[in-house]
Amino acid sequence: MASPENTSGKSLIPSFLYSTSRTMNLEQNNHSSDINRNFMIPAPKESKVEMFSPAYYKACAVGGMLSCGLTHMSVTPLDIVKCNMQIDPTKYKSITSGFGILLKEQGIKGFFRGWAPTLVGYSAQGACKMGFYEYFKKYYSDIAGPEYATKYKTLIYLAGSASAEFIADIALCPFEAVKVRVQTQPGFARGLSDGLPKFIKAQGVSGLFSKLKRVPNNISYRLYKGIVPLWGRQIPCKPTFNTMMKFATFENIVEAIYKHAIPTPKNECSNTLQLGVSFAGGYVAGVFCAIVSHPADNLVSFLNNAQGATVGDAVKKLGLMGLCTRGLPLRIFMIGTLTGAQWGIYDAFKVSVGLPTTGGGSTPAPAH
Template sequence: MFSSLFSRAMCQNNAPATSQNEAPQQMGLVKSLVAGRTIAAAAANVGGTAEGYSCEFGSPHYFALCGLGGVLSCGITHTAIVPLDLVKCRIQVDPAKYKNVFHGFKVTMAEGGVRSLGLGWAPTFFGYSAQGLCKFGFYEVFKVLYTDIIGEEAAFLYRTSLYLAASASAEFFADIALSPMEAAKVKMQTSPGYASTLRVAWPKIYAEEGVNGFYKSLVPLWMRQIPYTMMKFACFERTVELLYKFVVPKPRSECSKSEQLVVTFAAGYIAGVFCAIVSHPADTVVSKLNQEKGSTALEAAKKLGMAGLWKGLMPRIVMIGTLTALQWFIYDAFKVAMRMPRPPPPEMPESLKKRLQAEGKL
């Protein structure tokens, strides 16, 4: 399946140039995705002159670098906010003991000291690094693949739906990679005394619940992460487009690297706020489900109640808003550093423009 997917998405260029100064014609999926548009490297100089590409857009090297950027953006950011994530999870599963964020930090430090705030960092790092690899890498693959399926005109007209479909597909696989480590992380953080290290937690979960212990929360994880990721990518892509259109006083190709990264961070934070809201109830269920052995997602939701499902929302908005902004910042900075090619914000294809003009709609 994966080899077939990548063979369709590779788009390596074997067509010869027609003249010395003419670039070889792009074939396959890349042609439909960026037809009529100039691909600019992420590290474009002011004035729109690219520094040169480190890889060909749509090649296996390109997708591999996108995956590596995802590893860095997700692994680093999630590990950095482990203390806040720890308190958030404890508020969700035991609101009587951990009344709010500040009280949660106070109780946690009183019971285990400052060091206890880092509980669960190892499964967080390894789990979200694996998730980032699949999330960002497959998103780029599916975005190109689905564009080829529906055609360049439909891809422009329904680009929000394209972003939603590509991100949902990518997150489906990303959560399968994340689930075992997420189970260990939540168990460590919400069951005091259960295990203090990943080396202890994994064998213990397996001994008690078998393989099911690592995947029993996969469905609620999909319920949490797929809407989150759909919002994360679609909202980010469209916010970037709107910022360059209405806020930034010049085209992206004329912006410096630092100016581009500021736009990336701003769009990422806006997307993160919406991400936190749409995915929070499922996040609470995941925390409760991994705390209690033998419980189902429906049972956990009923036990929490409507009010309980929204416990810890404010710290999660702060956490996810900052997290999402930093992830996009790191991912885009990685593209800048690696001199990766990147299409500019979507433009109407010439064929669609001519058709609309002929119909008097433009």
């Protein structure tokens, strides 16, 4: 289904996922038309970035860096209260009291503690997450071929996002460990510049990365306490995992909005409307994402704060119900808003460089 003019091998565009206006106008058989009608995103004519070229992936990485880094930094106060509710539920009993205690004990500065590792860490994660997601989505679609990529598109989204998150969380993990320690242990460090060296001095470089580590007074071994829960939060071994909720759910929601709620084909919608759809789809996906990944998020906060602690210790102290519900309402609001804003910013950046927004196949206008 690729354009017959791309004989040089330079174009990497899989026409069943993305298509230029020239490709859309080519005569195709009925079977191909059905595929394109449901699974095609037209690239803007003014785009100077070749789809799926190195420049395209760089643009996606920059968009991901901006979307994730800025949004996570902006909700630092909410994140601090959430982490403290997870670490010390007897002291931080509710969202309201949590803000009050934080203000009383640490002042206004306390609400922004850990903003630097948050910005740097989630910028690195966002660049890897979005850039590699686009790469793996194309890669797995090419392996599947046009017909199966359309038929099993949710699995393509799932595989692509899971692969990307695996890499992205390695980039995030060191900064996440420092962030949690700074936010939940006043006096540990002011931020990233002094917190990172102090963390390394206390636990070594291996404490920031995935390495086998002996548990004191125990003959067993366990993996680094941060990266495994992070992978568990992002890529659990169950069908309804966080990555599917955040990426595949987003893509399917956006597709459903264009198919059922908006009578105009996507390529005829204004950029403002398309970005509004991106935000709405991201917000709904974020709500599901928060609910599914919350237990592992509690584990990340607990294990990073309690040196030598195990998953069993977390379950014993917080309880199964506590792991699933402690700080959940705040996280639903935070992750829903974050995810909606992230997709909005990400797609806004893509539009600014002449690329199409994410998701929502273009349906040709009916003949008159």
